Amino acid sequence: MSIMSNAKRALAIAAAAATLFSMAACGSSNAAGNKSDSSSAASSGKIEVVASINQWGPVAEDLGGSNVEVTNIMTKTNVEAHDYEPTSQDVAKFGTAKVAVVNGADYDPWATKAAQSTKATLVTAAETAGIKEGDNPHVWFSAKVRSNAADAITAAYQKADPSHKDDYAKLNKEWHAKEDQLESKIKETSAKTENLPYAATESVAWYLADDLKMTDATPKATPRPPPTRASRPRPTSRTSRTP
Template structure:
């Protein structure tokens, strides 16, 4: 979907917020005035926020369907109302879930925000292989205004489509950014709910510990398969690929076309298909949520050559949290490379 169409839809959704409130929505009423509401754009960031919020707050995720594509998600009036009425909004940013930015920029409501992409660009997050000093890690977030519009606007990257001057917006595959989001959520919730501050900090520290286990598994891939060649149908898991010390062999023309939301040239498609048919890579990372004729052709070529296919997605599978999801993805990638050793 074009950005202008998505923006118009978000504006229309915002226009309905007042109407919903006037009709007596569940978010109004004196009994709920002091209730903290945390809303996340996708269940990926919802899971991270829930890990920090624990039993004190139930986080609402707007995009939960495994088949959904957040790039082209159409915000409903209920989504707009949820964001406007929220105490805290956690979202990806970088143009990925633009509907959230459109609703926030409309001025309807004034929630605190945590933007993952802004944290990524500012270099927040810990080195997950540098030990377990949670206090030092947390202190790096105390003075950062996570995810404000000013922060997002200072990046210098275009939010039109998928072209971010070479910066990949799929930052949930960057474990340090997930860690930064967890600590930023803890900071914001502590400001909104001082009585729960110790709980939020402890939960963020526990999340940090769990991330270490995932990072260790990814590091073991780099150790076992240094510089192993792989291919991606799109650059969704590039941060995982980089952390695992792997080499993406997909031709630049193909990768750039997919990232910019355009059709690859016949030559780029042929070169990528041949890469797979000739078994020049050890695994294909495949996003089933945005599959099309071209990506299905690439998967078919990989399967015909006996190349393992590792599915990487943009939302959580049912019944799985962020840590479990990242662990399973790392395990699947390791298993695929072990098969091809």
């Protein structure tokens, strides 16, 4: 099989796996959105939760069930999180939340800054797996990050609402059962994709490709060499005169 055929096959399988993950991440029966307010959450006795991006909102909702009210700050996928300018209303939501879930790895620095200035328990998904600023920030595609972040969110709920500690433990177990099914499918797919080369113009699905054991064959950018002496323009003498 040619390299081109391998690449096409790998991309097709990776795309299918990515779709599978997207369906799982967004499969909450009541997908979290930019919908709650502090007064409704407080009056209902629910934990007010704010998630910076919509990749983590459904996860936070699944892990909290009817005991939480989750609000996503960013709900539009066509807006780059790193460049997002939060409104005063966005910042205020962090101020009233008991739990804040952010992506981290410098993907949503505005959210981290807003959450750190509040009393909310902060869950930074990237940090649960030791991923820091400068690393690939698209961590929701990483099985390890999803699992670790889920456990961190559950711990935050149990801290904020100890009377429902057992409920959160049960929801966590149910969430992991679904995640295990997803990871099983990824593992099954990796048997077909292992060592298959791929090239990508964007690094969005790098963690997924890594879980699929694919080989990143994206050409590295070649730095431009400095100009040689011969190619540099000769300086003009200020003292020279035309006779």
